[in-house]
Amino acid sequence: MGIISWIILGVIAGFIGSKIVNKTGQGLIMDIVLGIVGAIVGGLIFSAFGASGVTGLNIWSLIVAVIGSVVVLWAYHKFSGKRTL
Numbered sequence: 001m002g003i004i005s006w007i008i009l010g011v012i013a014g015f016i017g018s019k020i021v022n023k024t025g026q027g028l029i030m031d032i033v034l035g036i037v038g039a040i041v042g043g044l045i046f047s048a049f050g051a052s053g054v055t056g057l058n059i060w061s062l063i064v065a066v067i068g069s070v071v072v073l074w075a076y077h078k079f080s081g082k083r084t085l
Helices: 003-022 028-048 059-080
Strands: none
Touching: 003 028, 003 059, 028 059
């Protein structure tokens, strides 16, 4: 995937993940960063269980990235001391 695809996927996954975790979002830049990291983490998690991870800019990759983003956001809130609702 190209850098533009990762950014687009990161924005969407970070936004959806932040709405799931704390309902308010982290801000545009933090949503992008956590979304991209979430896509990588989601890909690693799914690969560890034998499923395909992020394969491109498609719905499966978005689902994987959102799940990874939720995991990353949960860990971010857990270790940064910010509370989730």
